[in-house]
Amino acid sequence: MDLFFEQLINGVALGSLYALFGLGFGIVFATLGILNAAQGTYASWAAIVALAAAEHYKLPFIPALLTGVVAAGVIALLVDQVAFQPLRRRGKDMLGALITSIACWIILDSLAGTATGHNSLSFPRGTYPSTMYHLGTIPLPVMQIITIAAMVAVTVGLHVLIRHTRFGAAMRAVGWDQTAASLGGVNPRYVVIITAFIAGSTSGLAGVLGGITTHNVSFMLGEGLMLKGFAAVVVGGYDDVRGTALAGVALGVLEVMTSQYLSSGLRDGITYALLLGFLLLRPRGLFGSLTYSRA
Amino acid sequence: MGTSVRLGPWVFATLAAFAFQTTPALAQGLTPGEYKIGFITENTGPIAQAGQSFWAGAQLAVEDIKSSKYIGASSIVLDPKESGSDAARSIQAMNQFIADRSVIATACCILSPVAGSLKPVVLAAKVPLVIYGATAAGLPQPPWIYSMTILPGPKDTATALLVSDAIKPKTAAYILAADNDAFKGRMAPTQKALEAKGIATAGVVSVLTKDTDFTAAATQAMGLKPDVVLVYATQQAAAGAISALRDRGFTKTIIGNDVLGPEAIYKKMGATVVGIPFPVGFSDTIGVSAEGKSFVNAYKAKFKVSPDSYSAQGYQMVWFVAQGLKSISGTPTRESLSAALAKLEKFDHNVYGGEFMKEGQAQTTGTIVVNWSADGKLVPWTAPK
Numbered sequence: 001m002d003l004f005f006e007q008l009i010n011g012v013a014l015g016s017l018y019a020l021f022g023l024g025f026g027i028v029f030a031t032l033g034i035l036n037a038a039q040g041t042y043a044s045w046a047a048i049v050a051l052a053a054a055e056h057y058k059l060p061f062i063p064a065l066l067t068g069v070v071a072a073g074v075i076a077l078l079v080d081q082v083a084f085q086p087l088r089r090r091g092k093d094m095l096g097a098l099i100t101s102i103a104c105w106i107i108l109d110s111l112a113g114t115a116t117g118h119n120s121l122s123f124p125r126g127t128y129p130s131t132m133y134h135l136g137t138i139p140l141p142v143m144q145i146i147t148i149a150a151m152v153a154v155t156v157g158l159h160v161l162i163r164h165t166r167f168g169a170a171m172r173a174v175g176w177d178q179t180a181a182s183l184g185g186v187n188p189r190y191v192v193i194i195t196a197f198i199a200g201s202t203s204g205l206a207g208v209l210g211g212i213t214t215h216n217v218s219f220m221l222g223e224g225l226m227l228k229g230f231a232a233v234v235v236g237g238y239d240d241v242r243g244t245a246l247a248g249v250a251l252g253v254l255e256v257m258t259s260q261y262l263s264s265g266l267r268d269g270i271t272y273a274l275l276l277g278f279l280l281l282r283p284r285g286l287f288g289s290l291t292y293s294r295a
Numbered sequence: 296m297g298t299s300v301r302l303g304p305w306v307f308a309t310l311a312a313f314a315f316q317t318t319p320a321l322a323q324g325l326t327p328g329e330y331k332i333g334f335i336t337e338n339t340g341p342i343a344q345a346g347q348s349f350w351a352g353a354q355l356a357v358e359d360i361k362s363s364k365y366i367g368a369s370s371i372v373l374d375p376k377e378s379g380s381d382a383a384r385s386i387q388a389m390n391q392f393i394a395d396r397s398v399i400a401t402a403c404c405i406l407s408p409v410a411g412s413l414k415p416v417v418l419a420a421k422v423p424l425v426i427y428g429a430t431a432a433g434l435p436q437p438p439w440i441y442s443m444t445i446l447p448g449p450k451d452t453a454t455a456l457l458v459s460d461a462i463k464p465k466t467a468a469y470i471l472a473a474d475n476d477a478f479k480g481r482m483a484p485t486q487k488a489l490e491a492k493g494i495a496t497a498g499v500v501s502v503l504t505k506d507t508d509f510t511a512a513a514t515q516a517m518g519l520k521p522d523v524v525l526v527y528a529t530q531q532a533a534a535g536a537i538s539a540l541r542d543r544g545f546t547k548t549i550i551g552n553d554v555l556g557p558e559a560i561y562k563k564m565g566a567t568v569v570g571i572p573f574p575v576g577f578s579d580t581i582g583v584s585a586e587g588k589s590f591v592n593a594y595k596a597k598f599k600v601s602p603d604s605y606s607a608q609g610y611q612m613v614w615f616v617a618q619g620l621k622s623i624s625g626t627p628t629r630e631s632l633s634a635a636l637a638k639l640e641k642f643d644h645n646v647y648g649g650e651f652m653k654e655g656q657a658q659t660t661g662t663i664v665v666n667w668s669a670d671g672k673l674v675p676w677t678a679p680k
Contacts, residue, residue: 017508120341120534130542132543
């Protein structure tokens with residue numbers, strides 16, 4: 001039974017990474033109307049920048065983490081303004097934005113590969129907390145606690161921001177119709193810029209925490225998060241952060257339990273079968289609103 | 296007498312002219328020129344750390360062959376095309392090499408499935424291929440396909456037996472890259488050998504090569520309560536699995552494999568990899584031959600890092616092709632080079648101090664079992680006291 005609970009915690013921690021990444025991905029989709037293929041590279045770059053901050057500039061854990069998170073936000077903002085804003089101005093549809101985002105993904109991925117020498121790096125021990133706590137007989141690494149806590153905090157924070165603040169109302173208005181939002185007194189450009197930054201930093205947080213816990217800081221880091229984060233958004237419903245968080249955690253648990261009790265070979269198959277099932281049977285996801293029309 | 300006096304100079308001149316014309320033909324040697332090896336590199340992608348070592352070793356060999364005039368006035372040039380360890384890109388690169396008639400031989404592949412996918416392509420096109428890193432059995436097929444990879448399977452088994460004799464485990468768990476046939480093939484004989492010694496298999500935990508999170512796999516392996524864990528996975532997966540085991544507090548013996556050899560792995564893993572035994576085909580500090588020392592010094596001077604097993608394999612791969620070229624008279628073709636390579640059993644240049652070729656597969660004798668020391672050096676493994 002201990003093993004089951006250990007794996008359950010592992011699954012929740014892994015799922016928290018998917019959820020965190022998915023939150024950023026989902027916000028971009030719901031508010032900016034972009035299926036952003038470059039979102040994974042924000043996670044990779046966040047981890048690379050945080051590693052550089054910790055290793056070369058000897059920043060402690062929290063400042064290094066924040067450096068990576070802010071860097072991802074800034075990159076996301078730049079990508080949005082350089083690549084997506086001109087499309088927005090010309091009224092291009094989602095396909096144009098998707099193709100542009102693929103180009104950004106390839107460029108940022110190549111640059112990340114060059115920055116890491118195409119190697120897989122890792123945070124040196126001592127640059128992040130490594131205490132092992134015990135819940136009875138079950139070991140609980142502090143990084144897993146931090147990851148789960150970060151996911152909960154970000155989910156609650158984003159939910160409050162989107163549902164209970166004026167800026168959140170503006171985000172939803174822009175996501176619904178930019179012209180109508182501007183007629184209502186909202187500055188869409190301002191909302192887009194802030195949203196891009198929040199989305200980039202949220203995915204960046206997943207990247208830094210993932211880079212630390214998996215000992216893998218490379219240009220490929222974001223790719224793994226990208227597909228699982230996308231699945232979390234689809235299963236959870238892209239216009240409700242609670243759904244994304246719940247679905248991300250569920251995917252992590254499902255993945256770990258499949259490996260433990262069935263086969264690691266079936267793991268991805270089951271995840272994507274679930275994704276396909278939701279797309280067919282409940283395309284609005286767990287928490288998605290019935291009236292949302294962007295899909 | 297008078298006639299013979301008149302004929303003598305003519306006979307002498309005729310014989311001399313005949314000798315002058317025929318002697319060069321008998322010892323004509325390789326026609327001077329630049330001979331191109333199409334090199335499918337893996338300097339990017341999931342196993343770039345190994346790929347860069349192979350590529351660096353090959354580059355050094357080209358320079359050494361030229362400076363030593365091993366093939367006279369001729370030289371070898373490498374034509375790199377990057378595959379990122381992707382089979383489709385490798386096939387595309389190989390097709391370009393096949394179309395380029397100036398390419399006399401080709402080299403490729405760390406991943407066995409990629410090498411396997413190229414095999415029918417080169418056999419159909421009849422171009423010599425020298426594999427520098429893939430380890431699956433059955434890849435070589437003379438006269439067209441050779442492997443300069445020092446097969447790690449027997450060394451894995453020798454290492455596991457050596458370590459087991461020292462630490463006397465009762466049970467062993469295995470972490471296996473289940474999507475890699477080469478590692479499956481390497482694990483099976485070791486598992487059999489350990490079971491024959493009474494070391495029960497506690498279980499096999501499967502991971503996938505592209506996995507990045509190994510926490511669950513480590514938990515699963517530790518749940519089997521083994522006395523020793525043997526890791527059969529590619530570089531990134533092995534590093535991830537070992538890190539996850541240590542992170543979760545597994546303090547018992549872990550036996551690694553040759554993928555832990557490159558210096559980049561120590562830089563990445565640091566203290567986590569210290570003390571973990573694994574076999575290497577070549578070490579820059581242990582049991583190095585005179586030629587090996589020369590290689591190590593030149594490599595350090597050029598690349599500012601120590602060579603690893605992969606560097607040595609890349610280096611030997613180019614020397615192998617050079618030796619084939621050297622044995623050819625006149626202008627070599629892909630066909631004459633393949634025939635020449637098929638005849639090679641011993642190597643003129645040998646950084647291992649005992650490498651030979653058998654049925655298209657390079658082999659060495661003996662096993663060097665090492666571990667990383669706390670100060671980042673490869674040292675002979677000794678049993679913990």
